[in-house]
Every structure is written in C-alpha cells, then in structure tokens.
Amino acid sequence: MSEETILVSLEVNGKQVSGLVPARTTLVDFLRDELRLTGTHAGCEHGTCGACTVLLNGEPIRSCLVFAVQLEGQKITTVEGLSQPDGSLSILQDSFSAAHAQQCGYCTPGMLISAQSLLDRNAQPSDEEIRVAISSNLCRCTGYQQIVNAVKLAAERMARE
Amino acid sequence: MEKPFRYIGTKRRAKESPRFVTGQGRFVADIHVPGMKHVAIVASPHPSARIVSIDSAAARAMPGVRYILDGQEFCAHTDSLYVGVDAPKVTRYALAKDVVRYSGEWVVAVVADSRAQAEDAAELVEVEYEAMPHVIDPERSLLPDAPLLHPDHGSNRLYHRKFVWGPVEEAFAQAEERLAFRVTWGRSSTVPIETFGVLAQWHESDRLLDVWASIQMPKYPDQLARALRLPGNAVRVHYDVDVGGSFGLKRGIKHTVLVSYLARRIGAPVRFIEDRLENMRGGDMHGPDRFFDIEVAFNRDGLVKGLRMRAVDDVGAYAGRSPLQLGKPVSAICGPYQIPAIEYEPTSVMTNKTPQEAVRGFGQAPTNLALERTMDRVARHLDMDPIELRRRNFIRSDQFPYLIPSGSTYDSGDYHAVLDKALAGIDYPALLRQRDSLRAQGALAGIGIATCLEPSGGNSAFEPLFNAKNDTTTWMDSCLVRVDLSGAITGVMGTSSAGQGHETLVATVLGEVLEREPDNIRVVHADSLNALPSNSPVGSRMAIMLGGAAAGAARKIKATLIALAAHNLGCAVDDIEYAEGSASVRGDPGKMLSWDKLVEIAHRKFHLLPPGMEPGLQAGFVWEVPTGGGLPTADGRVQIYPCYSFEAHVVLIEIDPETGRPKILKYLCGHDCGVMINPDIVHGMTYGGIAHGIGAALYEKFAYTEEGELASGTLMDYLIPSSMEVPELHIVDHCTPSPLTTFGQKGSGESGYLGSAAAVCNAVNDALAPMGRSIETLPMSHLAIWNTIRPT
Ligand code: FES
Numbered sequence: 001m002s003e004e005t006i007l008v009s010l011e012v013n014g015k016q017v018s019g020l021v022p023a024r025t026t027l028v029d030f031l032r033d034e035l036r037l038t039g040t041h042a043g044c045e046h047g048t049c050g051a052c053t054v055l056l057n058g059e060p061i062r063s064c065l066v067f068a069v070q071l072e073g074q075k076i077t078t079v080e081g082l083s084q085p086d087g088s089l090s091i092l093q094d095s096f097s098a099a100h101a102q103q104c105g106y107c108t109p110g111m112l113i114s115a116q117s118l119l120d121r122n123a124q125p126s127d128e129e130i131r132v133a134i135s136s137n138l139c140r141c142t143g144y145q146q147i148v149n150a151v152k153l154a155a156e157r158m159a160r161e
Numbered sequence: 162m163e164k165p166f167r168y169i170g171t172k173r174r175a176k177e178s179p180r181f182v183t184g185q186g187r188f189v190a191d192i193h194v195p196g197m198k199h200v201a202i203v204a205s206p207h208p209s210a211r212i213v214s215i216d217s218a219a220a221r222a223m224p225g226v227r228y229i230l231d232g233q234e235f236c237a238h239t240d241s242l243y244v245g246v247d248a249p250k251v252t253r254y255a256l257a258k259d260v261v262r263y264s265g266e267w268v269v270a271v272v273a274d275s276r277a278q279a280e281d282a283a284e285l286v287e288v289e290y291e292a293m294p295h296v297i298d299p300e301r302s303l304l305p306d307a308p309l310l311h312p313d314h315g316s317n318r319l320y321h322r323k324f325v326w327g328p329v330e331e332a333f334a335q336a337e338e339r340l341a342f343r344v345t346w347g348r349s350s351t352v353p354i355e356t357f358g359v360l361a362q363w364h365e366s367d368r369l370l371d372v373w374a375s376i377q378m379p380k381y382p383d384q385l386a387r388a389l390r391l392p393g394n395a396v397r398v399h400y401d402v403d404v405g406g407s408f409g410l411k412r413g414i415k416h417t418v419l420v421s422y423l424a425r426r427i428g429a430p431v432r433f434i435e436d437r438l439e440n441m442r443g444g445d446m447h448g449p450d451r452f453f454d455i456e457v458a459f460n461r462d463g464l465v466k467g468l469r470m471r472a473v474d475d476v477g478a479y480a481g482r483s484p485l486q487l488g489k490p491v492s493a494i495c496g497p498y499q500i501p502a503i504e505y506e507p508t509s510v511m512t513n514k515t516p517q518e519a520v521r522g523f524g525q526a527p528t529n530l531a532l533e534r535t536m537d538r539v540a541r542h543l544d545m546d547p548i549e550l551r552r553r554n555f556i557r558s559d560q561f562p563y564l565i566p567s568g569s570t571y572d573s574g575d576y577h578a579v580l581d582k583a584l585a586g587i588d589y590p591a592l593l594r595q596r597d598s599l600r601a602q603g604a605l606a607g608i609g610i611a612t613c614l615e616p617s618g619g620n621s622a623f624e625p626l627f628n629a630k631n632d633t634t635t636w637m638d639s640c641l642v643r644v645d646l647s648g649a650i651t652g653v654m655g656t657s658s659a660g661q662g663h664e665t666l667v668a669t670v671l672g673e674v675l676e677r678e679p680d681n682i683r684v685v686h687a688d689s690l691n692a693l694p695s696n697s698p699v700g701s702r703m704a705i706m707l708g709g710a711a712a713g714a715a716r717k718i719k720a721t722l723i724a725l726a727a728h729n730l731g732c733a734v735d736d737i738e739y740a741e742g743s744a745s746v747r748g749d750p751g752k753m754l755s756w757d758k759l760v761e762i763a764h765r766k767f768h769l770l771p772p773g774m775e776p777g778l779q780a781g782f783v784w785e786v787p788t789g790g791g792l793p794t795a796d797g798r799v800q801i802y803p804c805y806s807f808e809a810h811v812v813l814i815e816i817d818p819e820t821g822r823p824k825i826l827k828y829l830c831g832h833d834c835g836v837m838i839n840p841d842i843v844h845g846m847t848y849g850g851i852a853h854g855i856g857a858a859l860y861e862k863f864a865y866t867e868e869g870e871l872a873s874g875t876l877m878d879y880l881i882p883s884s885m886e887v888p889e890l891h892i893v894d895h896c897t898p899s900p901l902t903t904f905g906q907k908g909s910g911e912s913g914y915l916g917s918a919a920a921v922c923n924a925v926n927d928a929l930a931p932m933g934r935s936i937e938t939l940p941m942s943h944l945a946i947w948n949t950i951r952p953t
C-alpha cells in the first residue's frame with residue numbers, strides 16, 4: 001500500500017519536469033529520488049548545513065526546507081545546471097577545480113550554488129563578501145580558504161572574459 | 162643528489178575534482194538499487210534502562226512496512242562487534258537486548274518501502290522501559306559505588322596501565338620547579354557533512370553480500386563477515402563509493418551488520434542513511450572526551466626534566482577501538498621536546514553516553530593540547546618567552562634519528578627552522594605590537610603558539626601495547642598496477658577515499674616512476690574481493706603507504722620493461738637506459754624499444770619474452786609500514802609510527818570584553834611533512850584541520866544533561882565553524898625529507914588539527930593572563946569565556 005500522491009511540475013535546469021510524489025516530499029528528495037539529480041546533497045535536513053542549496057528563480061534556498069508541491073511551475077537550478085551547455089565546466093566550476101576548493105565534494109554543489117548566486121549579483125566581491133555569501137554553507141574539509149580563493153579566481157576570470 | 166621530481170610536488174589538479182564540481186560524485190545515498198527498502202530506528206530515550214516489553218503490532222499494520230526487528234532476534238543470529246582491548250564481556254550489537262546503556266541507543270529497526278513510511282511506523286513501536294541508575298561523569302563512573310555499564314566486565318574501567326619510561330622519580334626529586342594542573346578536551350568529533358549511510362544486498366543464489374557504504378575503516382569486510390557468521394569471501398564491499406568526509410570517523414560497522422542482516426532476512430536490498438540526529442546521538446561517532454592531570458618537573462633555565470601525565474578518557478557505553486585512542490599518543494608522548502623521563506597513566510572509562518569512534522589524529526590532538534598547555538604554563542611560571550622555552554626544549558635537527566623514552570624513534574625534523582619560518586611568515590614583532598596596542602585600547606588580546614607532531618604512516622603497534630592478546634605487527638597497504646594492451650596505465654587501490662585525493666596520489670606516483678603523464682593514468686577503487694590488502698586511510702598513512710606501494714608496483718613494471726628490452730636488444734639489463742617509457746641501450750640510442758613496442762611484446766609475443774617472464778604487464782606490491790613489525794617490550798616501549806611531521810601554529814585572538822566573544826585575527830601554520838606529493842592537497846587538508854581544531858577549541862561539544870540526554874543533537878546546537886569563524890589561514894612550508902619513505906614524504910592527513918586547538922587555547926589564555934585568569938577546558942565557548950572574565 002502506498003501513500004496518496006500529487007502531481008508536481010517544475011522547471012529544473014531549463015527543462016520541464018514532473019513527478020507524482022507524496023505531498024510531504026521535500027524539494028531535495030524530489031530532485032534526488034524522483035528526478036535522480038543526485039548532485040544536490042542533504043547534510044542535516046534541518047536548514048543548517050547548506051549542502052542542499054539550489055536556486056529558486058535565481059535566489060538560493062535550502063531545498064530541505066520546502067516541499068516540492070509548494071513550488072509548482074517555478075524555476076529551479078541545481079549544480080547539474082551550472083555547467084556550460086556543451087557539458088564543459090563553467091568558469092566557477094573550473095576555478096573550484098583549479099584552486100582545489102573541494103576535498104570530499106559533499107558540500108561542493110551547495111557551495112557552488114551560493115557562490116554563483118553571489119557572482120550573479122556582485123561581479124567583484126571582496127574576500128569579506130565572499131565569506132559572508134558562503135557562510136550559509138558548512139564545509140568540514142577545506143577550512144574555506146581554497147573556496148574563498150576559488151571564488152576570487154572565478155571573479156577575476158569572468159572580468160577578463 | 163637525486164634528480165628533481167617530474168610530477169611530485171608540482172601544482173596539479175586533483176583527478177577527482179571534475180566529478181565533484183559537476184555534481185557527479187557517487188555517494189552512498191546516490192546509489193539506487195531497484196526494490197530497495199529503507200530503515201528507521203527506534204532509539205532509547207533513557208541513558209540506562211531495562212527493556213520490559215516491545216509492542217510493534219500497530220507499527221506492523223502501517224502502510225509499506227516490511228519487517229520489524231528487535232535485539233532478541235538480532236543478537237541470536239549475529240555475533241558481537243570487535244573490542245579493541247581485552248574486555249570480552251563488553252559485547253556490542255547494533256540493537257540493544259534486555260538493557261539500554263545510553264540515550265539514543267538503537268532498540269528496534271523498522272523496514273519499509275520508503276524512509277518516510279519507516280519513520281511513521283517507528284513512531285508507533287511501543288517500548289516499555291524500567292529506568293535504572295546512570296552515570297555521566299567519568300570520575301564518578303570510576304568510583305566503587307557507580308552503576309555498572311556492563312556488570313559482567315566487573316567495573317566501568319576498560320583499560321588502565323601506568324607506564325614509566327626513564328627515571329621519573331629522580332627527575333621530580335631533583336628538578337628546581339614543579340607544576341601540577343588539569344586540562345580537559347571536550348567531547349567533540351569530526352562531524353562530516355555527509356552522515357553515515359550503507360546499502361546492502363544479499364544474493365541467495367551466489368551466497369554473496371554486496372555492500373555500498375560511506376566507510377573509512379580498517380578490516381571492515383572481515384569484521385562484517387565475522388559478525389554475520391559468514392566466510393570473508395561472502396562479503397563484497399564496493400570501495401568505489403565517494404565518502405562525504407570522515408577524518409577517521411566513518412566506521413559504521415554496527416549499521417552495516419544491521420542492514421546486512423535485514424537484507425538477507427527479508428530478501429531485498431536494504432538501505433539506511435542516518436539523519437542528522439541519528440548520526441549525532443546513536444551513530445556511535447563521538448570523539449575523545451578526555452582530561453589530563455599533569456605534573457611537570459623543570460629547572461629555572463626552562464628545561465623540562467620529567468612529566469607525569471594521567472589521562473582519563475570517557476569512551477561512552479561500549480568499547481570498539483576507542484580505548485586505543487589513548488595508545489597512539491605513546492608514539493609522540495613527549496611531542497617535539499627532549500623530555501627524558503615520562504610517566505603515562507591512561508585510563509579508559511565507560512559512561513552512559515554515545516560510544517566513541519576514531520577521530521582525526523586518533524587521540525593525539527588532545528595529548529598535544531596537554532603538552533602545549535604544559536609548555537605555556539612552565540613559561541608563564543618562569544616568566545620566560547614561550548617561544549624561547551620551546552626552542553630550549555626542542556629536539557635539535559642534529560639529533561635525528563631520535564629515540565624517545567616510550568620507544569619510538571622520530572625519523573627526521575628541523576623544529577627550530579620551522580618555528581623560525583612561521584614567526585617570520587606572520588611578522589611576529591608586528592603581531593606582538595598589534596596585540597599590545599589592542600590591549601592598550603582596552604581589548605583582551607592574546608597570542609598563542611603550539612608546536613607539535615603528527616605521527617604518520619598509520620602503524621597499529623599500539624594494539625599489542627594495549628592488549629597482550631593481540632600480536633598484530635603488520636598494517637600493510639598495497640597497490641596493483643596494470644598496463645593494458647593499448648599501453649594505458651591503471652592503478653588499483655583497495656580502499657575508499659573521503660576527500661584525501663588518493664586517485665591523484667597514485668597517478669602522480671605511477672607517473673613519476675614510469676615517467677608517464679599522470680593525467681592519462683586511471684585509478685580505480687577495487688571491491689574487497691578484488692583488492693590487495695589495505696588498512697584504509699587512517700593514521701596519516703596514505704602518502705607513505707599507498708604512495709610507497711604504488712611506487713613499488715611501478716618499479717616492478719619498470720624492471721620488467723627493462724628486462725624485456727635487454728633481452729630483445731641483446732644487452733645486459735644494466736646497459737638499458739629507461740626514459741619517458743622507452744628503453745634504449747646506453748650509448749647507442751638507435752637501439753631502442755618504445756613504450757608501445759614493449760607493451761605489445763609483453764601482451765602478445767611470448768616468443769620474445771625472456772625465459773621465465775610472465776606474459777601480460779601487471780604488478781602488485783604489498784608494503785609493510787617502515788619500521789613496523791616489532792612487539793612491545795615488557796615495560797611498554799615500542800616503535801609505533803615511522804614518520805613524524807611537525808607543525809608550528811601562531812595565532813592572534815581578540816576577545817570582546819563586553820560579551821566574551823572570541824575572534825581570531827591572524828593565523829599562520831608552519832608545516833613540515835617532508836616531500837609533498839601534491840601541495841594543494843596537503844594545504845587543503847591542513848587548512849581543514851586548522852578549522853576543525855578551531856571548532857574543538859571554541860565551539861563544538863556533545864553536551865549531556867544531568868539526566869543523561871544529549872543536548873546537542875543538531876547542527877544548531879553542535880556548532881561547526883563557518884567561513885565567518887574561520888579566519889584567513891596561512892601556511893608556510895618546510896621540507897625535511899623522511900629517510901624511511903620512497904620519496905621522502907611523511908603524512909599530513911591530520912595536519913592542522915593536531916595543533917590548532919592548542920594554539921587557540923594558548924591564545925585565549927594569553928588574553929586572559931593580564932586579568933590573572935585562565936581556562937583549561939575545551940571548548941572555551943563564548944559563554945565559558947564570559948563566565949571567566951565577567952566582573953565578580
Ligand atoms: S540539508 Fe538542507 S540545510 Fe542541511
């Protein structure tokens with residue numbers, strides 16, 4: 001016997017998607033289990049760690065704190081949507097790789113989303129602004145130093161292009 | 162002089178990074194096996210109670226429920242988990258039977274089609290308990306009238322011994338000065354952002370168990386098979402699962418035995434991914450919770466002559482390997498200092514708390530805190546500069562190899578040089594001026610120094626030291642290298658990784674030895690039935706052990722290629738010159754066989770092989786830890802780790818006198834781990850270790866109430882430092898190669914963490930010193946600092 005389900009339709013990474021899920025399905029579970037977009041991670045499921053961060057209409061949100069049904073028809077961007085259309089790395093992703101801004105990679109998708117959203121609204125952030133922007137995302141591996149360096153590198157590279 | 166390295170030590174991207182920055186990592190929760198079921202846990206709300214009855218009728222009737230398992234059934238069909246010391250009566254199973262020993266202990270497991278359904282049903286399981294007395298305080302737990310956690314064991318003491326190395330009595334009798342004090346390391350842990358998870362599938366027709374897990378654990382498949390009463394070859398652990406952080410901790414053996422039993426019992430794949438509360442409360446992954454009673458004897462010139470260290474560590478309700486975390490520090494019990502006489506009295510005690518697991522450094526970070534507080538207190542007592550005091554006590558670079566009283570020989574180092582570099586790097590005179598001007602403006606400001614060692618190479622000689630019945634003397638690691646018919650190289654490692662960049666490590670080393678481009682070398686994680694023996698990435702061992710094994714295998718391949726070339730070019734092996742994968746006759750470069758040609762001969766042309774050579778091109782290498790193999794002497798001396806990395810931390814901290822809030826203003830770490838194979842990876846782990854130690858020093862604590870409840874079960878109460886608490890971090894490198902390893906490398910997986918908490922603690926105490934106050938207990942929370950400085 002299974003639970004009653006509801007049809008949810010969203011735009012994820014530019015594609016129309018839908019799924020039949022129980023009403024209590026969170027966005028992170030919808031992305032991971034229904035759409036099998038497993039790049040978005042869950043670290044606490046209570047809104048503290050930031051691993052589950054995605055963009056909702058361009059703004060970062062915690063996907064563990066919303067139900068998928070609340071977002072009917074809205075636009076979501078996940079880490080899988082950051083790469084270039086041809087699948088190659090975006091400048092930010094490439095800068096993370098170049099600056100060794102990831103170790104275990106578990107916080108990385110959420111970090112990338114928070115950093116991308118910062119760069120979208122502030123093309124030349126200071127170190128302090130970078131730290132504020134990623135303070136919503138916990139990382140246990142890096143001590144944040146190489147992440148700050150990577151975001152700075154990405155901003156420099158974007159300015160040059 | 163060796164020729165400089167080609168790939169080692171150069172800036173190279175981590176091979177692993179593309180999959181992580183695109184969201185293509187493969188973590189355990191990403192693995193989907195059709196038909197898999199999900200587990201929810203019913204946990205004890207009591208720290209100590211008798212289980213009177215379990216009623217699961219209502220839960221069983223819930224939608225989607227497949228099975229409900231309690232401890233009676235589970236314990237009848239599985240065996241107890243491994244105990245690291247000689248305490249056979251301290252048995253441990255994933256599910257409690259008859260009694261519960263800590264709040265959060267697992268009592269019932271519910272399996273359902275979805276996790277939500279399992280959780281709904283778990284809420285309806287009714288367990289009746291009869292509360293029993295509990296004990297939370299470790300000192301109280303050692304008293305004769307304390308309630309016993311495991312009555313059959315006879316006491317709450319799991320391990321105790323007094324080691325005396327050198328003339329301790331004389332040192333104390335003769336020294337001009339003595340000090341005694343207590344320092345406490347609070348109960349914290351590594352708390353990776355990914356919780357532990359495991360998925361198991363039983364194939365009845367093959368009688369084979371497949372396991373995917375977020376695991377970092379030596380001898381995991383073996384312990385799993387034993388607990389399940391299966392032969393070792395009935396368990397296949399897939400090590401190609403990315404582990405979302407571990408730092409020693411992810412040893413979910415109890416989770417795995419439970420899920421594996423269920424998968425076999427119900428005939429379906431079963432998965433359990435801890436939620437955060439489960440991870441913090443019942444995941445059995447707390448770290449050391451330890452106090453030290455220190456007595457130190459020293460002369461007025463600052464030279465430390467003798468040390469007595471009594472260490473009491475609260476491991477929680479069960480044993481596992483945790484008591485051994487008092488054993489590893491024996492390997493560097495005097496730190497980087499010449500202390501000729503040491504008494505060490507470790508006691509491992511059980512209380513009604515969540516059990517302890519291995520944490521980054523395996524007990525060395527708390528010990529380093531105790532040593533570094535000792536150095537600062539001696540300096541303060543003598544009114545001597547703490548830097549000068551350390552310089553006077555350091556082992557000098559001309560004294561290596563240096564035998565310490567507890568039996569380990571340090572391989573190499575130059576502590577004076579690294580400390581000098583660190584002080585120059587941070588501009589120490591300017592740092593002093595900054596502190597003093599902050600003080601002049603009415604702020605509380607302090608500088609902290611910590612100089613300490615990271616034993617590396619991951620030997621387990623503390624096992625026989627702490628358990629006479631265990632005579633394990635090898636802790637090998639290995640690598641298998643294949644060159645396929647196309648000439649491409651694949652390195653095979655036998656363990657999983659949790660962010661340490663092992664694929665990059667192996668590729669760099671293979672590329673270095675074979676003179677082939679590392680970017681084109683693939684590195685895979687075998688499953689446990691395919692793997693050569695590995696003891697997993699513990700004890701800062703992989704640069705040394707996996708790196709050494711990869712080099713050993715690559716050298717075998719190279720030797721084969723050279724023998725093959727000599728045979729076909731009609732010369733002696735010694736006449737062959739190997740360069741960039743090709744082999745030519747020395748002095749006659751026209752006579753040459755290219756890489757592709759050599760590979761083709763090895764794979765296809767048996768008639769061209771020297772007699773006795775195996776066709777195909779592969780080599781395995783299993784390496785014993787350098788200096789390993791010895792058993793302890795009767796008085797408890799043994800060589801434990803082979804290599805000793807060194808770090809010198811310097812930190813400036815400011816404390817708001819109005820609120821007690823600490824803020825780190827400057828941080829620099831001088832670091833010497835010998836030859837770095839990939840500097841970005843080493844620096845990354847060091848930065849992360851520093852941040853982790855800042856957390857242990859100022860923020861992180863698994864607090865318990867008097868009633869025995871865990872008071873910090875979420876990331877809102879257990880405070881992991883964010884990018885706002887961790888300041889800009891700087892590292893200054895130094896390189897003293899190890900004479901014991903393939904390339905001169907030492908370990909660095911625990912770097913930063915081993916000294917940062919001590920440095921921060923010394924800085925806070927320097928800030929409090931003008932008020933005549935001090936704090937000797939971690940974490941020095943905002944509130945604890947406020948309580949110390951507020952007007953009385
Ligand atoms: S999983 Fe959403 S904030 Fe941690």
Ligand code: FES
Binds near residue numbers: 102105139660
């Ligand atoms: S890279 Fe591991 S948590 Fe950030």
